[in-house]
Amino acid sequence: DTGVSQDPRHKITKRGQNVTFRCDPISEHNRLYWYRQTLGQGPEFLTYFQNEAQLEKSRLLSDRFSAERPKGSFSTLEIQRTEQGDSAMYLCASSPRTGGYEQYFGPGTRLTVT
Amino acid sequence: TQLLEQSPQFLSIQEGENLTVYCNSSSVFSSLQWYRQEPGEGPVLLVTVVTGGEVKKLKRLTFQFGDARKDSSLHITAAQPGDTGLYLCAGRYGQNFVFGPGTRLSVLP
Numbered sequence: 001d002t003g004v005s006q007d008p009r010h011k012i013t014k015r016g017q018n019v020t021f022r023c024d025p026i027s028e029h030n031r032l033y034w035y036r037q038t039l040g041q042g043p044e045f046l047t048y049f050q051n052e053a054q055l056e057k058s059r060l061l062s063d064r065f066s067a068e069r070p071k072g073s074f075s076t077l078e079i080q081r082t083e084q085g086d087s088a089m090y091l092c093a094s095s096p097r098t099g100g101y102e103q104y105f106g107p108g109t110r111l112t113v114t
Numbered sequence: 115t116q117l118l119e120q121s122p123q124f125l126s127i128q129e130g131e132n133l134t135v136y137c138n139s140s141s142v143f144s145s146l147q148w149y150r151q152e153p154g155e156g157p158v159l160l161v162t163v164v165t166g167g168e169v170k171k172l173k174r175l176t177f178q179f180g181d182a183r184k185d186s187s188l189h190i191t192a193a194q195p196g197d198t199g200l201y202l203c204a205g206r207y208g209q210n211f212v213f214g215p216g217t218r219l220s221v222l223p
Contacts (some may be wrong), residue, residue, distance in 0.1 A: 003173060004156070031209070042118075042202050042213030043157065091156050101145070101206055105156030 002026060004106035006092050012112045013082055020078045021109045025094030031105060032075050034067055035091040043091055049075060082113045118205055118214035126220040130192050135217040137203035138185045144206045146179055146186045149188070151200040151216070193221045 005024045010024040013019050025032050028052050035043035048056045051072040053102065064082075069075040079086055089110050119140045137146070145164045149157035161166040161170050163186060168170035170177045174197075185204055190197055200216045 033211070035213075040215070042204075042215050045210055045212065051211070071196075093156070101209065101211075102147070102159055102162055103157075103204075103211070104159065105149075107154075108156050114123055 004092060004094050004104050005107040006090075006109050007107055009107060010110050010112075011028065012114065015082055015084060015113055016069070017082055018078065018080045019082060020076055021090055021092075022103065022110075023075045023092030023094075023106060025074070025092070026096075026104055027073075028096065029094035029104070030097040031095035031101070032069055033093045033095070034075070034077050035093065037089045037091055037108070038087075046077070046090075079111075082111075084113050087113045088112055118203055118212055119163055120201075120203060120214040120217050122217060123202065123215070124218050124220075126222065127193055129220055129221055129223050132189070132191050133219070134189045134191055135187070135219070136187050137214055139205060140184065141205065141207070142177055142183050144183075144208075146183070146206070147204045147211070148177055148186070148188055149202040149203060159183055159199075168174045190219075193219075195223050197221050 009024045029088045033050040037043045047067045049069040064080045067077045075076040089108045091108045095103050121136045141191045147162045148160045150172050151157040161177045166181045166183045168179045174191045198221050200218050202216045204213045
């Protein structure tokens with residue numbers, strides 16, 4: 001299976017700890033998106049990469065959040081000093097360089113901050 | 115700020131019934147996508163509509179993009195239990211997307 005993968009699938013952490021999530025996109029896709037989804041809501045845009053360049057970051061994203069895509073392949077999303085309000089599903093999606101920006105989502109990482 | 119609304123929020127129907135769900139905005143989008151999401155999984159793309167007035171069919175699912183590219187509908191014919199899930203619409207502006215809150219569909223056997 002060459003779909004989008006995310007690791008870990010689940011993460012439980014205590015408030016104040018740092019966490020890092022990884023996303024491996026479909027190999028030929030140059031666009032990569034991070035979203036956050038809370039219960040009963042649709043995915044909320046966090047940030048977008050084209051190759052290794054981070055082209056857009058949501059204004060809703062606090063300074064505690066940072067994302068990287070160093071070689072234009074996999075990406076990491078780090079949350080520093082986690083808060084209970086950070087509990088959510090974090091979704092990664094990739095999109096090919098041509099076509100209609102179709103997004104292919106990974107299974108997500110569910111974060112629980114206690 | 116681009117916002118998408120979806121209606122109804124919840125829908126529970128019997129197997130074999132037809133249904134339509136709606137996605138509305140005051141903003142114009144370059145294209146609009148529909149996804150289905152199951153619990154604990156990421157959304158799965160169903161269709162992309164690009165042109166105002168466009169209609170696309172995917173087996174028992176019919177998708178329509180409004181003439182002004184501000185709204186869309188999804189019609190399911192003869193719903194089956196396998197259609198159960200969260201249906202999300204997403205509008206593209208530039209290279210980014212905004213998602214609606216979804217319609218949670220339950221098809222009872």
